[in-house]
Amino acid sequence: MSSDEDDPVSPGSDIEGWRRVIAQDALSSLRIEDIVAGLQDIGPNADRRVVNALMMHIADKLTRFLRRRVGYNHPNNGQDIIDRAHAEIIAAVLQPKSADGKGLRESFYGRAKFRLADAFQKELKHARQEASTDAGILDEAPPDDFGPDDGDLNEAVFVEELLSHLPDWRMALALRLDIDGCPIESKKGTHSIAGALGVSSKTAGELLAEAKRLVRLRIGERA
Amino acid sequence: MNNQTTDARRDEVLFAFHQQCERPTAEQIIRWTSRYPEFADDIREHAAIQRDWNAMEEGPVLEPSAELLARGRSRALNAIHNAQAAAQAETPPADESSFNVLMAASGATVPQLARDVDIERSVIADVTAGLVRPPLGQRLRQALAQALQTTAAAVDSAHRLACASPRLGHAKASRAPTVVTRSYEETIRASTMPPERQAYWLDED
Numbered sequence: 001m002s003s004d005e006d007d008p009v010s011p012g013s014d015i016e017g018w019r020r021v022i023a024q025d026a027l028s029s030l031r032i033e034d035i036v037a038g039l040q041d042i043g044p045n046a047d048r049r050v051v052n053a054l055m056m057h058i059a060d061k062l063t064r065f066l067r068r069r070v071g072y073n074h075p076n077n078g079q080d081i082i083d084r085a086h087a088e089i090i091a092a093v094l095q096p097k098s099a100d101g102k103g104l105r106e107s108f109y110g111r112a113k114f115r116l117a118d119a120f121q122k123e124l125k126h127a128r129q130e131a132s133t134d135a136g137i138l139d140e141a142p143p144d145d146f147g148p149d150d151g152d153l154n155e156a157v158f159v160e161e162l163l164s165h166l167p168d169w170r171m172a173l174a175l176r177l178d179i180d181g182c183p184i185e186s187k188k189g190t191h192s193i194a195g196a197l198g199v200s201s202k203t204a205g206e207l208l209a210e211a212k213r214l215v216r217l218r219i220g221e222r223a
Numbered sequence: 224m225n226n227q228t229t230d231a232r233r234d235e236v237l238f239a240f241h242q243q244c245e246r247p248t249a250e251q252i253i254r255w256t257s258r259y260p261e262f263a264d265d266i267r268e269h270a271a272i273q274r275d276w277n278a279m280e281e282g283p284v285l286e287p288s289a290e291l292l293a294r295g296r297s298r299a300l301n302a303i304h305n306a307q308a309a310a311q312a313e314t315p316p317a318d319e320s321s322f323n324v325l326m327a328a329s330g331a332t333v334p335q336l337a338r339d340v341d342i343e344r345s346v347i348a349d350v351t352a353g354l355v356r357p358p359l360g361q362r363l364r365q366a367l368a369q370a371l372q373t374t375a376a377a378v379d380s381a382h383r384l385a386c387a388s389p390r391l392g393h394a395k396a397s398r399a400p401t402v403v404t405r406s407y408e409e410t411i412r413a414s415t416m417p418p419e420r421q422a423y424w425l426d427e428d
Contacts, residue, residue, distance in 0.1 A: 015386060016356065016404045044306035046387045051303055059299035060292055067287040069276050079291060083298075090298050094306035099234060107242070114238045117272045124268060163278065173271040176278075182249040196249040196270075198256060198263055 010034035013041035015050060022053045032061055037105040040096035059090055065112055073164045074123065085112070085119040124169055162215045170197050171211035178208055236262050237269055244270070246277045322351040322381045325371045339370040342424065343414045350382065353389030354403065355410045357382060360424055363407075
């Protein structure tokens with residue numbers, strides 16, 4: 001938000017000011033970082049109606065933010081990841097001394113994004129433990145529920161759908177970097193797909209080739 | 224480095240990575256994994272996740288279901304409850320004393336306290352009801368501390384507690400009861416005390 005003179009001013013630790021903002025239904029006009037800071041400053045034992053109103057506002061904003069970043073192509077439509085990240089972040093809102101609590105009042109969505117990435121990472125690890133990690137997985141047949149069928153998706157969404165079903169996150173990253181124009185192996189040894197993935201050029205080439213093969217297979221199925 | 228320190232450091236590095244690399248390129252990934260080799264795997268996985276999100280931004284906006292929103296709100300209520308319990312456990316009993324507790328300990332009532340302090344009763348009534356916004360005047364803080372046989376800090380603490388849960392005004396047929404607060408100066412000037420007494424309490428004499 002800009003620092004225009006018309007920008008609403010946060011009541012800070014003024015409980016009466018928060019009551020006015022809530023009565024005017026004007027919470028949405030404030031930066032969410034200021035709402036978190038105000039809540040942390042007045043504390044959980046302040047006027048229950050104020051604390052509840054601020055927390056409900058933050059909880060809803062957070063749920064919407066998380067839903068927009070977690071597709072339906074995860075177990076339980078992604079709701080488990082959202083629930084896990086939401087629980088961690090919303091608890092930190094009322095823990096002003098914690099690193100997350102401090103981070104949320106400085107950059108709410110930045111911190112939330114980082115915690116969500118952590119939740120994703122945990123799911124990836126969990127999935128790896130459950131699945132076979134040998135080359136056999138690359139030959140696994142694609143899931144039957146691949147992609148929506150409404151036929152009016154734009155190209156970007158279509159490509160995203162394809163990538164989201166690759167069995168190894170390194171394949172998706174390799175393919176995205178390849179689309180960026182990044183070489184598999186750089187002659188100078190830097191800025192290569194292999195370097196970014198931390199693998200040999202041979203492995204990077206195999207991952208990229210397999211990713212392309214699977215994507216082509218998907219495209220062929222949909223054609 | 225113990226595990227807790229390592230976790231905190233990892234969080235710090237990954238958070239900074241997300242902040243500085245909104246769409247991680249191969250060059251950025253290599254630079255960050257070289258700078259923080261101990262977190263290289265984490266950085267790569269977070270980069271892959273971030274690139275997934277970059278792609279999602281171009282797609283349709285996903286809206287949460289009513290059930291998902293309700294679960295989020297339920298967790299928020301749990302967080303409030305847990306934070307209240309934690310605050311209760313952390314706060315020393317001395318800091319929790321409300322005006323009621325302080326007055327009971329010294330055997331004072333609002334009228335008695337007003338007489339001891341030599342100020343209009345309505346001022347004390349408003350202060351103890353949480354209707355006077357902080358800060359109080361220095362002279363009143365000291366006078367209350369003396370009359371209640373406690374410290375000025377304890378008076379401040381009781382005042383904060385009172386303001387956190389102010390007493391509601393009387394309900395009217397036309398609208399719900401409301402809390403009307405005033406500053407210390409407004410409270411003194413609204414009293415019926417003579418001008419010289421008002422000036423005294425406002426440090427204007």
